[in-house]
Amino acid sequence: MISLYTLILGIALLLIGIYAMLTRKNLMKIVIGFSIADTGTHIIIVSLGYLRGKTAPVIDAAVSVSNAVREVVDPVPSALVLTAIVIGLAVTAVMLSFIVEMYKKNKSLSIDDYQELKW
Amino acid sequence: MIPIIIIGLGIIMIAAAFAAIYFKSLLASIITAGVISLLASVIYLILGSPDVAMTEASIGSGLTTVIFLFALHRVRKGNSDD
Amino acid sequence: MIKNVAVLIAVIGLVAIFLPIISGFQERDELNELAAQYVEGSINELRVPNVVTSVIVTYRGLDTLGEVTVLFLATVGVGLILKGKKEDRIKISASELLETTSSVLVAMIMVLGIYIFTHGHLTPGGGFQGGVVIASGFLLLLLSNVSLKMNHSIMHFVESLSGVAYVAIGVAGIVLTVGFLNPEVLPLGKFGNLLSAGAVPVIYSLIGIKVGSELTSILVTMGGEK
Numbered sequence: 537m538i539s540l541y542t543l544i545l546g547i548a549l550l551l552i553g554i555y556a557m558l559t560r561k562n563l564m565k566i567v568i569g570f571s572i573a574d575t576g577t578h579i580i581i582v583s584l585g586y587l588r589g590k591t592a593p594v595i596d597a598a599v600s601v602s603n604a605v606r607e608v609v610d611p612v613p614s615a616l617v618l619t620a621i622v623i624g625l626a627v628t629a630v631m632l633s634f635i636v637e638m639y640k641k642n643k644s645l646s647i648d649d650y651q652e653l654k655w
Numbered sequence: 656m657i658p659i660i661i662i663g664l665g666i667i668m669i670a671a672a673f674a675a676i677y678f679k680s681l682l683a684s685i686i687t688a689g690v691i692s693l694l695a696s697v698i699y700l701i702l703g704s705p706d707v708a709m710t711e712a713s714i715g716s717g718l719t720t721v722i723f724l725f726a727l728h729r730v731r732k733g734n735s736d737d
Numbered sequence: 738m739i740k741n742v743a744v745l746i747a748v749i750g751l752v753a754i755f756l757p758i759i760s761g762f763q764e765r766d767e768l769n770e771l772a773a774q775y776v777e778g779s780i781n782e783l784r785v786p787n788v789v790t791s792v793i794v795t796y797r798g799l800d801t802l803g804e805v806t807v808l809f810l811a812t813v814g815v816g817l818i819l820k821g822k823k824e825d826r827i828k829i830s831a832s833e834l835l836e837t838t839s840s841v842l843v844a845m846i847m848v849l850g851i852y853i854f855t856h857g858h859l860t861p862g863g864g865f866q867g868g869v870v871i872a873s874g875f876l877l878l879l880l881s882n883v884s885l886k887m888n889h890s891i892m893h894f895v896e897s898l899s900g901v902a903y904v905a906i907g908v909a910g911i912v913l914t915v916g917f918l919n920p921e922v923l924p925l926g927k928f929g930n931l932l933s934a935g936a937v938p939v940i941y942s943l944i945g946i947k948v949g950s951e952l953t954s955i956l957v958t959m960g961g962e963k
Contacts, residue, residue, distance in 0.1 A: 564681050
């Protein structure tokens, strides 16, 4: 049952992050919302790879070499999320450097002051 | 026992997420978002992914918070009133 | 008003999309076929105890190469957007406590980072985690020493060199064995030893150096250079 709880938690974090990105006016708050949604997505993917009562996919004293297939969780979601976290950091850094440059031009963090593209 | 831990962590994480959204102070929001990542690494450990837990603890709550703080510092400079 | 309604509709729509996933969710008991083959292959063919490492470095090696490229592009992007000017440098002088402890701690943090990425195929951890630990060591140097100058050309040289070596090992896999990024270009060795698993620890160490220098470069640029 563990992975059902974490799946619900991940979906809740994803929805909170998307809600923050849609409603907040402050540019930094929007990036914080993106970061929360990112964490939620990672928790969802790792939950989908969990198997009941299994342990980490590292062969050591807890996992026998011959019977490893029946004792470990799915390694593929772990590998995907590992790279996704690093990419998330890089994307956040690019977004924040854009915010710093925008602030230098307009001296404002409110998204209402950037209306060039508003319909 | 483990489901109780997960439910407790989940309640704290969702509360921290709402706090990060609604706090007036940007500094408090950034630190709270870092707390969410730190607790998420415990969740990954429970789900049997120690590799992901290490990455999330060092990147999500370490470097991301630092980069946010650097950006906040550069934005704040010039108007020290808020 | 219209905006609030639109946000409400969007969030309710997302909840409606996710509800079937939750209600139809069943915890699995067995590995699917692909994952079972990865676990078997990692132990018997590659002799890598950490299955996640073998998936990242070997089975999905091309993905990792692309991912490292994205990280490089992000580093270049941050450097292009924030052209460092002198007045942007963070000028908070470090406290005596930070200065004293950092001189002791930085070396230990670097050694920990190198340990994490050289043992990536044996224990949890690897290039990405080790690279981040090394970048945090440089961050401590950056914060404790205000007048410190990071040499960007050395950082970019190290980064490019490890990237070229990574691709060269991949091409050597095509020439010497059956395919790109095949780790059997080096002898496989004994299961569980540090020098085993062919080229896997070498590739992961190169990824660690590359990620470490890229993240250090991002941190130096964000903190204001020179």
